[in-house]
Amino acid sequence: MSDNVKWTVPRIRALKGKGKIVSLTAYDFSTARLVDEAGIHLVLVGDSLAMTMLGYENTLPVTMNEMLLHTAAVARGVKNGLVVADMPFLSYQVSIEQALMNAGRFVKEAGADAVKIEGGSSRAPTVRALVENGIPVLGHIGLLPQSINAMGGFKVQGKTAEDAQRILDDAKAVEDAGAFAMVLEGLPAALAGEISAAVSVPTIGIGAGANCDGQILVVHDLLGLYGDFKPKFVKRYANLGPEVRKALAEYRKEVEGGTFPGPEHSY
Numbered sequence: 339m340s341d342n343v344k345w346t347v348p349r350i351r352a353l354k355g356k357g358k359i360v361s362l363t364a365y366d367f368s369t370a371r372l373v374d375e376a377g378i379h380l381v382l383v384g385d386s387l388a389m390t391m392l393g394y395e396n397t398l399p400v401t402m403n404e405m406l407l408h409t410a411a412v413a414r415g416v417k418n419g420l421v422v423a424d425m426p427f428l429s430y431q432v433s434i435e436q437a438l439m440n441a442g443r444f445v446k447e448a449g450a451d452a453v454k455i456e457g458g459s460s461r462a463p464t465v466r467a468l469v470e471n472g473i474p475v476l477g478h479i480g481l482l483p484q485s486i487n488a489m490g491g492f493k494v495q496g497k498t499a500e501d502a503q504r505i506l507d508d509a510k511a512v513e514d515a516g517a518f519a520m521v522l523e524g525l526p527a528a529l530a531g532e533i534s535a536a537v538s539v540p541t542i543g544i545g546a547g548a549n550c551d552g553q554i555l556v557v558h559d560l561l562g563l564y565g566d567f568k569p570k571f572v573k574r575y576a577n578l579g580p581e582v583r584k585a586l587a588e589y590r591k592e593v594e595g596g597t598f599p600g601p602e603h604s605y
C-alpha cells in the first residue's frame with residue numbers, strides 16, 4: 339500500500355542500499371491509478387506502449403505526440419509515484435538541443451517528473467545537458483530496444499568479457515553525467531550485480547537478475563494481457579487475458595439472448 343508521500347528523485351536515490359525500488363510501466367489513466375494505489379515507487383510511461391497499446395512490432399515507430407498523450411494520462415492517474423516518460427526513438431538522438439526541447443515537453447506539457455533515455459557513454463553528453471537544465475534522467479543501458487536493428491534483435495547483452503566491460507563503462511558514464519538511476523536491461527545477473535556495486539545511483543533491472551537495486555516489468559506482461567508473450571524474465575502475477583475473454587463472451591451471449599440489460603439495469 340502507498341504511504342501517501344510523493345516519490346521524488348532524491349527519495350528514489352536515497353533508497354540505494356536501503357530498500358528495493360519497485361517499478362512498473364503504465365500507459366493510461368485507469369491502470370496508472372491502480373499501479374499508484376499499489377504503492378509502486380516509479381511509474382514508467384515506457385515506449386513499450388508502441389507494442390502493448392498501439393500494436394507495433396517494436397518500439398521504433400512511436401512518436402513524441404503519442405508518448406505525450408499517454409504520459410499526460412498517466413500523470414493524471416498517479417498521485418505518489420515518480421512519473422518517468424520514455425523518450426521515443428529519434429526524439430533525443432539528433433541533437434542535444436532537440437533532446438532538451440523534447441524532454442522539456444514531457445515535463446511542461448505532460449506532467450512527467452523525469453525522462454528516460456537509452457544509451458551509455460555515447461549518450462552521456464545528452465544526459466548531462468538535461469540534468470543541468472533541471473530535467474532528471476533515468477538512464478537505460480544493456481539491451482537497448484531502440485537499437486534492436488543494430489543489436490540483431492532482443493538479445494541478452496554483456497556475455498563476453500569485452501562486452502561486459504563496455505556496459506560497465508556505460509554505467510559509469512551515465513552515472514557521471516548525472517542520471518539519478520539507471521535501467522539495466524537484458525544482462526547476466528552477475529554483471530548486473532557488478533554494475534550495481536560499482537555505481538552510487540540505483541539500478542533498476544529487467545531481465546537482469548536479482549542483484550539490482552530495484553526491478554521493473556511491463557504491466558501487461560505481469561498481468562498476462564499481451565497475448566502469449568512470456569520471456570524467461572517475466573513473472574505473471576495474474577493471467578487476465580482469459581478472464582477478459584470470458585467476460586466478453588458472456589456479455590455477447592447475454593445481449594444476443596436478451597438477458598442484458600435486466601430490470602436492475604434499466605430506468
Ligand code: KIV
Nearest residue numbers: 363384385386521544
Ligand atoms: O519501454 C519500456 O517499457 C521500458 C522498460 C521495460 C524498461 O523501457
